[in-house]
Amino acid sequence: MRHSASHVMAEAVLSLFPDVKFGIGPAIEDGFYYDFDLPRTLTPDDLPVIEEKMREIIKADLPFSHREITRAEARKLFASQPYKLELIKEIPDEKLGIYEQGKFVDLCRGPHVNSTGEIKAFKLSNIAGAYWRGNERFPMLQRIYGTAFNTQKELDEHETLIEEAKKRDHRKLGKELDLFLTPEEIGGGLVIYTPRGGRIRTVVEDFWRQEHFANGYEILYTPHIGLSNLWQTSGHLDFYQENMYSPITIDEQEYYLKPMNCPFHMLAYKSQIRSYRDLPLRWAELGTVYRYERSGVLLGLLRVRGFTQDDAHIICTPEQVNSELSEVLRFSLHMWQAFGFHKYKVYLSTKPEKSIGTKKMWQDAENALRTVIDENKLDYEVDEGGGAFYGPKIDLKIEDALGREWQMTTIQFDFNLPERFDMVYIGADGQEHRPYMIHRALLGAWERFFGLLIEHYAGAFPVWLAPVQVKIIPIADRHIEHARKIEKKMKSRGVRAEVDDRSERMNLKIRQAQLIKIPYMLVIGDKEIADNYVSVRRRNGEQLPAQPLADFLKMLTKEIADKV
Ligand SMILES: [Zn+2]
Ligand SMILES: [Zn+2]
Numbered sequence: 001m002r003h004s005a006s007h008v009m010a011e012a013v014l015s016l017f018p019d020v021k022f023g024i025g026p027a028i029e030d031g032f033y034y035d036f037d038l039p040r041t042l043t044p045d046d047l048p049v050i051e052e053k054m055r056e057i058i059k060a061d062l063p064f065s066h067r068e069i070t071r072a073e074a075r076k077l078f079a080s081q082p083y084k085l086e087l088i089k090e091i092p093d094e095k096l097g098i099y100e101q102g103k104f105v106d107l108c109r110g111p112h113v114n115s116t117g118e119i120k121a122f123k124l125s126n127i128a129g130a131y132w133r134g135n136e137r138f139p140m141l142q143r144i145y146g147t148a149f150n151t152q153k154e155l156d157e158h159e160t161l162i163e164e165a166k167k168r169d170h171r172k173l174g175k176e177l178d179l180f181l182t183p184e185e186i187g188g189g190l191v192i193y194t195p196r197g198g199r200i201r202t203v204v205e206d207f208w209r210q211e212h213f214a215n216g217y218e219i220l221y222t223p224h225i226g227l228s229n230l231w232q233t234s235g236h237l238d239f240y241q242e243n244m245y246s247p248i249t250i251d252e253q254e255y256y257l258k259p260m261n262c263p264f265h266m267l268a269y270k271s272q273i274r275s276y277r278d279l280p281l282r283w284a285e286l287g288t289v290y291r292y293e294r295s296g297v298l299l300g301l302l303r304v305r306g307f308t309q310d311d312a313h314i315i316c317t318p319e320q321v322n323s324e325l326s327e328v329l330r331f332s333l334h335m336w337q338a339f340g341f342h343k344y345k346v347y348l349s350t351k352p353e354k355s356i357g358t359k360k361m362w363q364d365a366e367n368a369l370r371t372v373i374d375e376n377k378l379d380y381e382v383d384e385g386g387g388a389f390y391g392p393k394i395d396l397k398i399e400d401a402l403g404r405e406w407q408m409t410t411i412q413f414d415f416n417l418p419e420r421f422d423m424v425y426i427g428a429d430g431q432e433h434r435p436y437m438i439h440r441a442l443l444g445a446w447e448r449f450f451g452l453l454i455e456h457y458a459g460a461f462p463v464w465l466a467p468v469q470v471k472i473i474p475i476a477d478r479h480i481e482h483a484r485k486i487e488k489k490m491k492s493r494g495v496r497a498e499v500d501d502r503s504e505r506m507n508l509k510i511r512q513a514q515l516i517k518i519p520y521m522l523v524i525g526d527k528e529i530a531d532n533y534v535s536v537r538r539r540n541g542e543q544l545p546a547q548p549l550a551d552f553l554k555m556l557t558k559e560i561a562d563k564v
Contacts, residue, residue, distance in 0.1 A: 042127045
């Protein structure tokens with residue numbers, strides 16, 4: 001139905017702009033789009049006009065008819081459509097499928113609904129520029145996005161969700177709450193964290209380190225660049241170079257910015273003779289990597305060029321691999337729960353066509369992954385052939401407060417690097433054996449994780465993560481001194497408190513603190529000083545009973561410790 005709606009939109013645009021040149025118009029999640037080359041730039045005012053035309057076409061209940069034509073016929077039929085001609089050139093088949101409804105005909109495999117009347121509830125949502133074939137070297141077309149659902153109710157629910165998502169957009173909140181910047185001056189996809197964003201990151205990293213140490217990991221630090229030979233050995237220059245930046249020449253040798261941390265960890269492994277008694281080794285790193293992404297796909301914190309992975313490599317014996325995988329999955333779920341996420345979906349990606357390692361290695365690894373998923377009673381889907389060439393993997397998609405899925409955790413087998421780096425351990429038999437290796441990024445990348453956190457909580461972070469936990473608001477200047485004493489006491493207890501000592505009205509200070517979603521506000525006036533009490537407000541406007549500072553601190557520190 002959605003794909004059919006895109007054809008109907010194309011017919012509506014054709015009736016309004018007879019000279020339109022058509023790009024492509026597929027169905028997408030929740031909707032559809034079509035790319036057009038038009039004589040003028042569309043404005044949002046055009047959308048209702050196009051919608052009206054679409055309604056006419058839907059009301060006319062025109063049948064979608066399918067035909068197969070020869071290549072020569074297709075070239076003739078689409079003679080005035082250069083983009084379609086380009087597509088025709090690339091289709092190897094002798095017979096080409098077309099779909100026709102009303103006055104519109106498209107080169108298309110379908111399928112479609114029987115007639116336009118079957119399109120129920122739709123809406124055109126927005127217009128965006130889109131390069132032909134997604135490539136900056138080709139012309140920029142105008143893309144109209146729409147949504148379509150079986151009922152008006154479903155469409156309305158979808159619209160509400162989109163509105164809510166807009167309010168939570170991490171780019172918008174990032175500015176309003178002063179959390180991070182992506183200034184044009186430093187180049188696309190590079191992020192600066194402001195003090196408030198930096199606070200949150202520090203809290204997350206401290207927690208992350210503490211949990212990793214408590215769960216049997218050690219932490220490595222490795223450089224940002226490495227010699228070309230290293231990336232040759234690891235295979236990155238052969239298989240991954242299009243994602244890497246051009247080399248930097250130092251002393252006539254070429255260095256590359258690291259796209260991954262793995263090779264450094266492999267070298268650390270090889271720095272000593274390892275015995276089976278040393279295994280498993282669980283080595284983690286908050287490693288900042290750089291990968292090339294096309295400028296057109298960069299998006300806030302979600303698609304960036306420089307990011308910090310919360311990486312780990314687990315090196316173990318073949319006998320340990322099942323229990324290690326199980327442990328990685330358990331630990332991942334434990335971490336996600338701590339950040340307030342309780343719904344996950346698992347995707348298992350299996351052997352692709354081009355791959356290394358024996359059939360048995362793949363089968364064993366895939367079975368091991370299935371076993372741990374089952375043990376944890378998780379729902380999963382299989383992505384047949386979706387694994388990397390070096391091993392199968394599981395990905396965890398995390399569901400946020402709006403029910404959207406975010407791909408975050410990835411746990412990957414690697415048959416490749418232990419070979420390439422000739423990693424060995426001495427077994428109980430005194431012989432050299434090849435260890436197994438698992439790569440794991442738990443939160444994924446800090447940037448993407450921060451984007452998820454911001455949108456999940458709509459910027460109202462739980463107290464333990466909030467960059468400022470308590471705003472102390474003196475009513476008049478004479479109350480500032482007392483407010484400072486309270487601030488000092490709170491800071492000494494590890495609470496992130498701040499006095500608002502501006503000569504503004506109390507109500508304005510409260511409103512501003514609420515707007516930037518500070519969890520607690522303490523208002524200090526004559527009465528509070530005389531009684532030695534604090535008046536406490538929550539960011540939702542709820543007023544708590546006046547209480548001694550010690551009582552408030554007790555409640556607050558418990559809330560922080562409980563991570564609620
Ligand atoms: Zn089509
Ligand atoms: Zn790795």
